[in-house]
Amino acid sequence: MARVLFVGRTTLDAVYTLDRLPDEDTKCFAEGFMAAPGGPAVNAALTCARLGGEALLITAVGAGPWAGLVRAALQREGVRLLDLAAGTGYQTPLTTVLSAPNQRTIVNPPIDRTPVRRLEGGWARSVPADWGPAPAVALSDGFFVAETLDLLADCRRAGTLLAMDGGSWKPGLERLTPLLTAAVVGERFSPPGAEPRPEPVFEYFSRAGVPCIGVTRGPKPILASERGRRFEIGIEPVEGAETLGAGDVLHGALAHYLAEGLGFEDALRRAARVATASCRGLGTEFRQRLS
Numbered sequence: 001m002a003r004v005l006f007v008g009r010t011t012l013d014a015v016y017t018l019d020r021l022p023d024e025d026t027k028c029f030a031e032g033f034m035a036a037p038g039g040p041a042v043n044a045a046l047t048c049a050r051l052g053g054e055a056l057l058i059t060a061v062g063a064g065p066w067a068g069l070v071r072a073a074l075q076r077e078g079v080r081l082l083d084l085a086a087g088t089g090y091q092t093p094l095t096t097v098l099s100a101p102n103q104r105t106i107v108n109p110p111i112d113r114t115p116v117r118r119l120e121g122g123w124a125r126s127v128p129a130d131w132g133p134a135p136a137v138a139l140s141d142g143f144f145v146a147e148t149l150d151l152l153a154d155c156r157r158a159g160t161l162l163a164m165d166g167g168s169w170k171p172g173l174e175r176l177t178p179l180l181t182a183a184v185v186g187e188r189f190s191p192p193g194a195e196p197r198p199e200p201v202f203e204y205f206s207r208a209g210v211p212c213i214g215v216t217r218g219p220k221p222i223l224a225s226e227r228g229r230r231f232e233i234g235i236e237p238v239e240g241a242e243t244l245g246a247g248d249v250l251h252g253a254l255a256h257y258l259a260e261g262l263g264f265e266d267a268l269r270r271a272a273r274v275a276t277a278s279c280r281g282l283g284t285e286f287r288q289r290l291s
Contacts, residue, residue, distance in 0.1 A: 002259035003132070005155065006252075007148050008141030009166070010059040011095040011108075012066035018100045028050045038071045038095055040165050040248045045079045047252025047274070053259060056131055058148060060116050064091025084147055090114040090184035102106060102219075118147045122154035122185030134158040137259040139251060141165045148274035161258055164266025165251040175206065181182055182212035182264060184254065186247055189215075198223050212264040216247055220273060226264045232263075233272050238279045250275035 017032035037046070045055040057074065061067050062085030074081050082238060090112055098105040119126040123134045134155045140148070143163065149172070156162055156179050164176065164184030177183070181284055183205045187196065194200035198215045202225055205213045214224040221231040253274040257267035 001265065002048070002051075002137075002256050003135040004045075004048050004053055004255045004259050005056045005058065005135045005138040006048070006141075006255070007040040007058045007138065007144060007152065007159070008044075009143040010042045010057075010070060011038040011093045012036070012070055013038030013095050013097050015097040015099055018098060020100045021098055021103050021105060027224055036247060037073045038097075038245070039143075040251070041139065042070075042074075042079075042155070043245045043248030044139055044141070044165065044252030044255060045074075046077055047249045047278075048256040049078050049103070051253060051256045051274070052285070053256045054135075056082075056127075056135060058082045058084065058119070058127075058151075060085035060142070060144065061092050062086070062088055062090030062116075063078070063115070064092055066092040072255040080131065083117075083173040084116040084144060085114070086117070088114055088116055095205040115190045116147060117153040118142070122151070123151060123158065126151050134160050135259065137161045137163065137255045139255045140176060141167070141251075142173055142176070145170070145176050149175055151218055152176070163251070163255055163258065167247070175209045177210065180208070180210045180215070182254075182258075183210050184214035184216065184268070185232070185252060187215055187217045202208055214268060216250065222268065224265070224268060231265060233269050235272060236276050238276060246275045248281050249278040 013036055015034050016030035018030055022028045041059060044056045048055040059080050061070055061083045081217055093109045096107040101175040138152060138155050138160050149188040152162060161181040162179050163179050166183060166189045166190060185201060191204040201215055202213055211227050214222055216222050219235050221235060250271045253271035254267050257270050
């Protein structure tokens with residue numbers, strides 16, 4: 001079974017599905033509603049689990065009115081959790097999402113700056129013993145880098161492939177980058193001092209020694225490089241696409257297929273097909289398609 005460690009942010013997403021985003025200063029009724037765990041690393045972990053992999057998640061859940069809902073949902077999906085915020089005053093953030101065909105608007109609450117646990121001393125001393133050895137693949141979404149960098153570095157020394165999901169530049173990524181095996185980022189991602197364009201992204205990660213690089217661009221082809229060899233991956237058109245979380249799904253599937261032993265290009269091509277499938281539905285509909 002593919003074993004993957006996911007590190008990053010957790011939210012509870014309140015998702016309103018609309019035929020179009022509302023006009024300013026108006027009221028409307030949504031066509032659909034769902035509340036579910038969200039955040040890049042969580043969505044990726046759920047995707048891995050739904051594809052039949054073993055997903056291990058390190059994140060901050062903490063307390064508050066939404067924490068129990070998140071824990072219960074992760075348990076139902078078979079995602080194993082290490083909560084960096086256990087015993088602290090940190091509260092799971094509630095995110096409001098307006099999702100319309102090919103559009104989305106996300107409103108996050110203020111950042112909770114409550115300190116959370118820092119994992120020091122490597123894999124064996126930081127995670128439960130029944131998690132077993134360091135996994136084949138680890139994926140970070142760029143959150144909680146300071147708290148998990150020692151652990152991820154220890155995993156790399158043990159042979160773990162380390163991938164990054166980059167939606168935007170986050171503090172600490174300059175320390176994570178030299179450890180990366182693969183960096184797959186969105187088209188709005190930009191390294192410090194650079195414009196959000198593919199070429200500066202390829203240059204930045206190539207200079208840092210990252211062998212596998214990808215830039216996703218929504219419905220446009222993915223641009224990618226493996227040890228300097230460039231290639232593109234076309235995206236199948238989806239009419240009225242529900243794009244919410246599609247990038248997270250792609251990263252979860254990519255990590256899963258890498259852990260199964262596929263090479264970067266093959267894994268990324270298969271992951272792109274899974275992400276496209278996710279654009280045809282949300283929640284239980286997508287889960288049924290994967291199974």
